[in-house]
Amino acid sequence: MNTQIPYLRRLNNGRTVWLDGGIVTNLENHQSFKGTVRTIQHLLYLQTVEPTKSILTYETEEGTNAHLSFLVPTSINDLKRKSLAYKCWADETFGVMSRLSEYSRSQLVGWYASRQQLDVWSPGIATKLEKLYTAARDLDLLSTVAAHDPQKNRSKLAEEIEHGKLRVVTKNEEGIFVSGAKTIATAAPYVDELLITSYHKRGLEEAPMANVFYVPTSAQGLHMVCRESFASTNTNNHPLSARFDEMDAVLIFDNVLIPWERVLVAEDPELAWKLRTETASSLLSQHQTVVRLISKLESVVAIGNELAETAGATEFLHVKEKLSELIIQLETIKGLLNAAEYEASEHNGIYLPKQRFLTTARNLGTRYYPRALEILQQIGASGLLQVPSTIEEINGPIGDKLQAYYGGTHTSAFARTKFIKLAWDLIGSQLGARHELYERFYSGDPVRTFAAQYQNYSEKDRLLKLVEEFN
C-alpha cells in the first residue's frame, strides 16, 4: 500500500461535517470524533504489521498489498480468507463498528467482478467500474453507502412526494448535478467516498431519483449532517463510546456535481434496480455483515458469562439456561456462516456464499441482538448500577471502602468496576441504544426482510412438492 495517502491528510480534505450547529473542521482533535479517528488509524496500522498484515491483506496481481475486502473470490478458501479479515477488524472493535468500509467495498467488488455482464446492459460501465475499483483498492479508500430516501411520510406512495429525495437537477458534459437528501450514511464523516444507491424499485416517474454514483466526501455542496454524538472522551469509563462511535449522518446534496466517470447509473430505474439486486454485490456484502454479527455476539456472550461468573450467578439453572441461549444465538449464526461458505458456488467465475443461509443469519440477527441485550440485563440486574460514577474513585478518598464492597466473586473491585463499565456501555449507553436500533433495522424493515425470505425462498417449490406427494 505504497500509494496511499495518510489517513489524517485524507480526513482533512475539506469535507463539510455538521455537528451541534457548526462545521467540524478538525475531526482528529474534536472530542466527538477523535476516539474513532484513532481507532480507524489503528485498524489501518494493523494492515502494515504482522501478524495482522497477513490476515488483513493479500497481494494483488500488480504485486501490491490490498485489504482482503477487495479480493475477488475464486474459491471457497478465498471466502474464508475474507471472513478472517473481516473478523480481525470486527474483533478489534468488539463487534460494534458496523461500517468499516468492507460492506460498501464488497458491493463494488461484486459489480467489478460482474462488470462484463453489466456492460451488456450499460455499455461503458465496465471501464468505470475498473477505474473506481482500482482506485479504491490501491488507495485503500474508506467508504460507506447511503441508499434510502429521507423518512418523511411513509404512508404516502413514493410518487406523491416531490421534495427531499435526491435527484438529478441538471447535467452537462462534465456530469450530473444532484440535489436532495440520502439517509442513513453510517460512518460518513470518517470515510473518503460515498456510494449512493437507490434502495427501492422505482417507476419511470421517479427516474430522476434512480441514480447510482460515487462521490468524495469532500465534494462541493455536500453536507453531512450528524446526529448527536454518542462519543465519550474517557476510555476507562466508556470503553466503547470513547472509541467506536461510528456516527450516522444524513447527506444533503446542494447541487453537487458528480463527474460522469463516477456515475454508474443516471436516471435509469431499471439499471438502478439491476445494480441494487446484482447477485455478487449483494452476497459479498451480506457475507461481511454476518461475520461482524458473529463478532458482536461473541462479545455479548463473553459479557454475559463474566456478569454471571463475577456475581456467582452461574449456580442457578435459569441463569445457565439464559447463557446457553446466548451461546445458541452465536453458534446458530456461526453455523449459518459456515454453511454459506461451504456451500458456496461459482457464479460467472467468482465464488459466492450460499444466499439462503446469509439471509437467514441476517434476519435472525434483527431479533437476536435485542433479545441478547435483554438477557444481559436479566443476568446483570442491579449489578449494572452498582458501580461508582467513575472508575478512578476506586482509588479515591473512600477507595478502601469501595474496594471492600465492589469486588466480584473472584475479581477485585477495580477489575469488576472496569468490566461493569464495559457492560453498561453496551447495554445502557446512548451508543448501546443506537446499536440495538441498528441491528433491528440495518438490513431494512425486518417485517419486509422476513417477508422477502418467503417471497424469494429457493426451497419453496421443494417444500410444496413434499406436501403434494403426501396427499
Added chain:
Amino acid sequence: MSFSGSLKDGRSVWLDGVKVDVTTHPAFTGTLETITNLLALLDDENNQSIAGFKSPKSNRFVHSAFYIPRSYEDLIKRKKAFALWSNKTYGVMSRLSDYANSLITGYYLDREQFAQYDVGFVEKITKYYELARDERRIVTTAILDPQMDRSKPAEEQDEDALLRIIRETKEGVVVRGAKMIATGAPYAHDVIVTSPQKLSSNQIAQANMFIVPLNLPGLQIVCRESFASNKEHHKLSSRFDEMDAVLLFDDVLIPWDRVLIKGSPEGVLKAHRHQQLDTLAQHQTVVRLLSKLEFAAGVTTAIAQSIGADYFLHVQEKIGELYTQIDSIEALLISSEKEGHLNEQNVYVPNITPLQTARNLGTHFYGRALDILKQIGAGGFIQLSSSPILENHELFPLFSKYYKGAKVDARTKEKLFRMGWELIGSQLGSRHDLYERFYTGDPIRVHALQYETYDKSYLKNKLNHFLNNLIEREGNEDEYADSVFAEVE
C-alpha cells in the same frame, strides 16, 4: 422371518386394559406396515445402498446406523440413510431405531472406556452390536424413572421408583421396577435401559445398564392411549403413531449377556453422559428434525397460498420465520459434518457444538412452527366437514362452491387443512408438540448442559484482551499514531 412375525415373540403389550397382539390389532397395524416398508428398503435394489451397507459378517444389507464412519463421506452416507427414512415419514416417527442403533454403535466404538466399570462390557457390547446389526434389530431406549416426586434426591425416593436388581442367578439378574418412556416399544426388539441420575454408593442395586429383549417373561409394556386412526383421511395418525410405553419389570430375569454394567454408579453416569453427548446418534435426531420442520413449513406455505393469505405482509413474515428455522437447522447440520474430526478411535464424528445447538433450537422451534400454522390456518381448521365429501355425494356441488380456496378446488384445500389439523389438533399432533419440547431431556437442563460444556475460554480471552488493551492503547497513543505514518509514508 418377516418383521411382523418377529414381533410374535410372546411379548406382553397392554392397551385399553387387555394384552394385545400388535401384529393384528388395529391400533398398531398401520405403523407396523410403515416400519415394514422402511425395512424393506434394505432389500430393495434401488434403495439398499442408500439405507444400508453390506454387513462384513453376513454380507447382507444392514442399516447404516451401524456403519462406522472413517471419513466425511462416510458420515454423509449415514446422513443419507437417516434422511431416507425420516423423509418417508415426514420426521414424525422419531424413534425408528436408527437413533438407538446409533447409540449401540457409539457404545461399541467407545467400549474400552467402559471396561473399567464392568469387565464384561467389551465382549458383550461387541456381540450385541453384531447381533443387532446383522439381525436388523429394532431398538429403543427407556432411561427415565417414573415421574413420582421429582423434588426428592434419588436416595430418598420410594423404593419402587427406581429400577433395581433384587437377586442374581446363574442365568442372569432379576430386576424389579419401572422405566419410562419407551417410545416405539411395541414395535422394538430390545430396549436400552440405564439411569439418568447420579446414584450414590448405597444405590448399587439401581446402578445398571441393560439391553433388554422386550419379550422377557414378566416385562409388561403398558401403552398410553392409542393415537392411531383407521380413517384414511387421517394420513399421519393412520400411519405414524409410534406409541409410547412405560415398562414395568415385574421380576424380570435378564440374561447375563444383556447385563452390560452391573452395580456401578460411575459406570451408569458415564453411560448416560455418553448417550447425551453421542454425536453419531445426535446426528440422526437433527436429520429427522429437519424433515419435520420442512414438512411443517411446506404445509403452512401450501395452506397460506390455498386461501390467499400469503398476500399479507405479516403472513409472509411468519412463513419467512419458518424458513429461517429450516435454514438454521440445515446449516448447523452441514456445519457439524464439515467441521467433524477423526477421534482417537479413528472414527470421523460430527462436531458436537452445532448438533447441540440444533437440538436445543428444536425444543423451541417446533412449538413455534405449530403456533404459526395455527395463526395462518385459523378458523379454516374447524371449517372442515366431519369427513371428506366426495364426488358422488349429494352435498358435493355445494361443497365445491363453498369450500374452495383462492387458487385451489375444495378437495385440494380440504386435504391441506386436514394435514394441518393433524399437525396442530390431533392427539398425534399434540403428542409431537410435547415430544419435541422434551425428548432431549428437561430442556432447561439440556440448555444448562450446553452452557456447562461450552468452551468459553476463547471468549474470556477476547474479553481480557479487550479490557487490557484499553490501558495499553491509551498510554501509547502518540507513539502509535506516529507508527502509522512511519509505515505509510
